[in-house]
Amino acid sequence: MTNNREMTDLEVINFYNDRGNSERLFDEMNNDFLWKKMPFSFLQENTVFLIMMGICRNLYHFLTEHTSKKLDFIKPNFRLKKFIFRFMAVPAKWIKSGRQWVLKLFTSKDYHPLLE
Numbered sequence: 770m771t772n773n774r775e776m777t778d779l780e781v782i783n784f785y786n787d788r789g790n791s792e793r794l795f796d797e798m799n800n801d802f803l804w805k806k807m808p809f810s811f812l813q814e815n816t817v818f819l820i821m822m823g824i825c826r827n828l829y830h831f832l833t834e835h836t837s838k839k840l841d842f843i844k845p846n847f848r849l850k851k852f853i854f855r856f857m858a859v860p861a862k863w864i865k866s867g868r869q870w871v872l873k874l875f876t877s878k879d880y881h882p883l884l885e
Contacts (some may be wrong), residue, residue: 801849802826839882 771781777835802822807815830845833852837845843856860875874880 797848798822798826836883839885840878840880842878 773781775875776784795804802825804819804822808818809815815816829849829852833847834845836856837843840856848853858877862873862875864871864873
């Protein structure tokens with residue numbers, strides 16, 4: 770609901786959808802990239818922290834976009850925790866076989882398309 774009489778119905782809907790996108794972005798930054806609790810006591814240090822976490826978020830989204838094109842079990846809209854548990858937390862063991870070390874992954878997922 771709004772009291773703005775100059776906007777059309779479609780403009781009002783788009784405005785509130787943009788607001789929802791902003792709320793979703795802040796939710797992601799608060800919960801995934803530690804914006805909920807500032808780690809430092811001074812404003813300058815916290816400003817640098819916020820900027821660095823914003824850069825980390827952009828790199829994370831680039832990484833998920835890239836890996837989701839090659840692996841079918843990764844989606845580009847995964848949150849950070851889900852990505853870590855689905856992609857990075859894989860039991861593995863280094864095995865020496867024929868005078869060379871081989872990494873044995875204990876998973877049924879196929880990670881080979883990333884190497885191509």
